[in-house]
Amino acid sequence: MLYRELSAQELSFIRDGKRAAYEEYKKRGCKLDISRGKPSADLLDLSEGLLSPIPRIEYCTPTGEDYRNYCEPDGIPEMRRLFSDIFEIPYNNVIVGGNSSLQLMYDCLCRALLFGFVDSKRPWVEEKNRKWLCITPGYDRHFAITEKLGFELVSVPMKADGPDMDIVEELVKDSAVKGIWCVPKYSNPTGNTYSDEVVRRLCRMKTAAPDFRIMWDNAYAVHDFDDDGDKLLNIVPEAIAAGHENRVFCFGSTSKITYPGGGIAMIAASEENLNYLRPLMHTQIICYDKLNQLRHVRYLKDKQNTVAHMRLLGGEIKKKFETAKSYLAPLKDLGILEYTDPKGGYFISVDLLPGCASRVYNLAKEAGVTLTKVGATFPYGKDPEDKNLRLAVTFTQGDELKTAMEILSCVICLVSAEHYLQQ
């Protein structure tokens, strides 16, 4: 059965039934949140070892460095090593930051505005019509940074294997286009991973701006549900091979490995990039919190152990994804939505019938289910087709997700029936 093939009478029947059910849901007074990419308390509990005390011998190191004191502006060697292993980036190219990779990205672009990058002709504030490529749907906080920093946001459609590179290659012929946001693995919110070919084309493409930058936010690098996860081509050697080593800034963090508010972030780039940025970074801050870096190394130990930890998390998240999909699959069979089926990460992206997303959002909200704001995954917060929903299922616990999906399914059916009735 497909909604679009139903008669007006059949659609009215569905609509009325769903509306009645919806009114019942509303009376329940639920309070459910599937809006934000936050782990639930039981996922956080899996990192409890992080809170154990640090033995003195470890912060007062044998080399004489005292991690309680000012030192190590690039981060403590143990944490640089761990990030180097996890992200497969040479140790010397890694700088460890504070608790937020978003902060490192924002600060990085602020520096470009005020000082330019190593290959810039001038500070970017002096380039009046600067533009930035935003793959859509994408991550709202990325878009917000470049919007606030005065870039015109240019949408590029996401395809199954990453951004539409034909369009990207065309757009970067404009010297006003200074860079692109990428979440290359388990992209937020579509959950897909860039193909090798897309990674290579990003590295090789000719850009009119000599200081074009790829902001490579590898936020879900080790966030596979199981051993069958997506494989992302390492961009660093590709950029070197393409002769565009300075084009790439890599970011990562433990925000979705340990604690979102209390983790450790990383920026990695070519030595030339880092040598240029270090004095600027060092004017801003003497050093980041090394004790928390030490806590993370003590708990995560090495890449192998980190991956083992991520399998535990991934197993739990996979169950939540399965639950959500068990509600989405029947609706797909009705022809009223499409959804992504990622092998890792944090999000399921749902495309409803065009023009239905805002109404679904509003009705769900009235029934106590908070969804990610419609349009959040698009530049300027505007979904041109008003159809995309980002489901963030990880924050729910117990039966919350089932209830939320039950209500959401009802709302989607109701709004979809209305949609076809209005045509």
Add this chain to the structure above:
Amino acid sequence: MLYRELSAQELSFIRDGKRAAYEEYKKRGCKLDISRGKPSADLLDLSEGLLSPIPRIEYCTPTGEDYRNYCEPDGIPEMRRLFSDIFEIPYNNVIVGGNSSLQLMYDCLCRALLFGFVDSKRPWVEEKNRKWLCITPGYDRHFAITEKLGFELVSVPMKADGPDMDIVEELVKDSAVKGIWCVPKYSNPTGNTYSDEVVRRLCRMKTAAPDFRIMWDNAYAVHDFDDDGDKLLNIVPEAIAAGHENRVFCFGSTSKITYPGGGIAMIAASEENLNYLRPLMHTQIICYDKLNQLRHVRYLKDKQNTVAHMRLLGGEIKKKFETAKSYLAPLKDLGILEYTDPKGGYFISVDLLPGCASRVYNLAKEAGVTLTKVGATFPYGKDPEDKNLRLAVTFTQGDELKTAMEILSCVICLVSAEHYLQQ
């Protein structure tokens, strides 16, 4: 006896004696550092309670907030309250940051450059000849921020009761002058505290720039050696009374209370300032590390307990100051230096005979004693009279300070004798 009254023969005799002693010191191969405002390991040990584990009930709060997760962009209420009490600033005017107040200051000025402040006519990058007032001698990292951010640094002499306000009031008639750096209590490096009158004049003065800012870095607010510490007038009510509430940004941190690399920082300002800044701050970072905020509240508890903790630290630091002064006093009697005698803070400022600081620095370095770089306490790293030394005595342990001061005394006598011989 005063060097300046000695004959050439007497001075030569001293010089030769000191040079022989100096050569002996050099042979010892010492490695001593009195260059940086870092606490010693035994001072850090006094905060060991900070590393104890956090009970679950405290991070999974009764209100439902989970401090391991994204939340509380203004900081956790407990830490806002503690900073509010310590700095005597209303709770709602306090935002808790990460581990670095310097970062908050830098970020604050970056925002002024890119967006302007709430009362700015335009972003500051568009004001080409912007200037910044630097009280000298002062804190090198402050000066470095405004230098890097493209301000012309304008020196204002430090007097016993704070900056020379006659000069400040004259300079701020220039609309290009956008602000002033202040370390109002136990100023770095002079160790003096602004008088009530200076605080009031800073608040009341008429500035040509409507968006003039006082960067009030109250880094040593509770850093008295004993109960007899300096009293600083609270600038917040004074600024309100003067009708210039938006003029003041207050900063503070626990860097010299607990751990310099692993503490908690604060920015405080008028509600109008904060409401303007919050969306900009929130574009940069979702929230700072709340677990470390919680650790600090658990350990420091309240203002009274924080002050008690600071007395323990202060007692230890005072002993180090006394040691340093026991070497400086005899040299003062010889008329070859002046030094400050603070009741708290981290530094002793020494004025040698003009033209002697660089040579003292170099000779001390050759004998294994590292001093703060000469000129560091002045804009652009240039001490116009080449006479100021900043002694940072807190990092030494055991007999290290005695040895360092012994060598330094010898070098100062040698260089001072040479100085008069050359005249």
